[in-house]
Amino acid sequence: MKSARQIAVQALIKVNQDGGYSNLVLDHALEESGLDARDKAFCTTLFYGVLERRITLDAVLARYCRQPLKKLMPQVRELLRIAVYQILYLEGVPASAAVNESVELSRRMKCGHASGFLNGVLRAFLRDGGSLDGVLPDRAEHPEEYLGLFYSAPLWLVRQWAADYGIERAEGMLAVSVGRPPLYLRVNPLKNNPADLAAALRKKGFAVTVREEIGNCLEVSGTGAVDYPVLYKRGHFTVQDLSSQLCVQALEARPGMRCLDVCAAPGGKTFTLAQEMQNEGEVLALDLHEFKTKLIRDGAKRLGLTCVSTEASDASVYDPARGLFDRVLCDVPCSGLGIIRRKPEIRYKNPEELAALPEIQYKILEISAKYLKAGGRLIYSTCTLNRNENDRVVERFLREHPEFEPEPLPERIRRLTGGEGYKVTLFPEALGSDGFFFALLRRTEKGGAAL
Numbered sequence: 397m398k399s400a401r402q403i404a405v406q407a408l409i410k411v412n413q414d415g416g417y418s419n420l421v422l423d424h425a426l427e428e429s430g431l432d433a434r435d436k437a438f439c440t441t442l443f444y445g446v447l448e449r450r451i452t453l454d455a456v457l458a459r460y461c462r463q464p465l466k467k468l469m470p471q472v473r474e475l476l477r478i479a480v481y482q483i484l485y486l487e488g489v490p491a492s493a494a495v496n497e498s499v500e501l502s503r504r505m506k507c508g509h510a511s512g513f514l515n516g517v518l519r520a521f522l523r524d525g526g527s528l529d530g531v532l533p534d535r536a537e538h539p540e541e542y543l544g545l546f547y548s549a550p551l552w553l554v555r556q557w558a559a560d561y562g563i564e565r566a567e568g569m570l571a572v573s574v575g576r577p578p579l580y581l582r583v584n585p586l587k588n589n590p591a592d593l594a595a596a597l598r599k600k601g602f603a604v605t606v607r608e609e610i611g612n613c614l615e616v617s618g619t620g621a622v623d624y625p626v627l628y629k630r631g632h633f634t635v636q637d638l639s640s641q642l643c644v645q646a647l648e649a650r651p652g653m654r655c656l657d658v659c660a661a662p663g664g665k666t667f668t669l670a671q672e673m674q675n676e677g678e679v680l681a682l683d684l685h686e687f688k689t690k691l692i693r694d695g696a697k698r699l700g701l702t703c704v705s706t707e708a709s710d711a712s713v714y715d716p717a718r719g720l721f722d723r724v725l726c727d728v729p730c731s732g733l734g735i736i737r738r739k740p741e742i743r744y745k746n747p748e749e750l751a752a753l754p755e756i757q758y759k760i761l762e763i764s765a766k767y768l769k770a771g772g773r774l775i776y777s778t779c780t781l782n783r784n785e786n787d788r789v790v791e792r793f794l795r796e797h798p799e800f801e802p803e804p805l806p807e808r809i810r811r812l813t814g815g816e817g818y819k820v821t822l823f824p825e826a827l828g829s830d831g832f833f834f835a836l837l838r839r840t841e842k843g844g845a846a847l
């Protein structure tokens with residue numbers, strides 16, 4: 397049987413070399429592993445730890461490897477990273493064990509010829525103290541470079557956050573971008589309630605807190621992937637971050653309304669929206685990809701939400717045949733910088749590829765707004781922390797569309813999020829949520845039916 401370390405190394409190769417999504421790759425690897433719960437947890441720690449600390453680990457390795465890391469075999473590279481990760485960050489693992497295990501694994505993973513090299517590099521690091529001394533630049537002289545290396549974030553991201561939110565806040569955001577985040581569930585009020593579901597999950601050994609202030613929300617801690625097949629399949633809950641739950645609540649959709657969710661897959665917010673409407677009325681959920689709309693239909697069925705229908709459609713193309721809606725949710729595709737603690741690979745995206753997003757987001761917002769009735773409300777949201785994709789898209793829209801006005805967020809949402817006025821940026825270090833942004837807009841009564 398493969399060890400937790402070997403499974404972690406193989407999963408890391410699948411993400412770093414083959415571009416797999418971290419959560420899917422790990423879930424699949426653990427399912428097939430035959431590991432017990434303790435080893436699964438260790439494997440998860442190694443996998444996410446190495447993935448999110450890669451910039452720091454590679455800076456250490458660059459000091460001790462003569463050839464560039466890029467030129468090493470993928471197995472050798474990941475075995476080095478996993479050993480340095482354990483030495484730097486895992487107090488319970490003796491440094492010698494971290495080195496020996498990687499050397500030993502190289503023999504089992506068809507790169508035994510590199511075992512001497514692995515041993516040499518890792519022992520040299522240990523001889524120098526096995527710490528980040530000598531790797532980190534002087535903090536006072538190079539604060540951004542220091543933060544980037546310490547928290548393993550690309551320099552462009554540190555600079556962007558420092559420019560958008562100030563260096564102090566940026567450090568807070570970087571500090572919570574590493575480490576395993578809490579897991580939140582949205583209780584399906586059509587089938588259960590927070591107290592009973594919490595009791596059922598506690599019986600199965602989960603540590604559960606009822607987040608009463610959020611409403612229908614549970615926080616589950618001390619777990620990796622939570623294994624609760626029966627209650628899940630029966631539709632008692634979905635996994636959904638606090639931020640998304642609050643974002644949908646801010647729309648104040650009521651039973652009997654017509655609601656449109658324009659970028660809806662895999663359907664998390666669609667489901668919460670339909671639940672807020674007590675499954676009465678209509679929720680039309682769009683997504684660009686047909687295969688993704690199936691995820692929404694499957695989820696709605698599991699949850700018993702019969703008011704949801706789906707269409708595969710491009711939200712940046714207007715279809716007047718859809719008519720008008722009381723509420724529109726515009727949860728646009730974004731850079732995802734608010735969820736890097738859940739998906740660490742996001743931090744390695746090419747920033748140039750992200751530059752086109754605000755224009756795409758603006759176009760989707762402009763088209764989605766056409767579906768709103770006079771007096772109707774729209775939420776624009778992203779799971780990113782980047783003013784160009786957030787505040788600036790909405791501010792531009794308000795400037796160019798006088799028939800819309802900012803609508804103050806409901807009092808309760810403002811109290812919980814600290815949001816002022818019509819928009820709020822949720823910082824992970826504040827509420828414990830993902831990084832998230834939402835803004836509430838209203839078509840004025842004089843705004844007419846459609847643009």
Ligand SMILES: C[S@@+](CC[C@H](N)C(=O)[O-])C[C@H]1O[C@@H](n2cnc3c(N)ncnc32)[C@H](O)[C@@H]1O
Pocket residue numbers: 640658659660661662663664665666682683684685688709710711712727728729730760
């Ligand atoms: C942020 S995700 C939506 C998450 C979803 N609202 C939820 O809560 O589960 C963005 C979605 O937009 C979809 N998308 C991207 N471009 C689109 C477009 N032009 N029209 C419609 N959907 C689009 C993507 O396929 C993706 O599923």
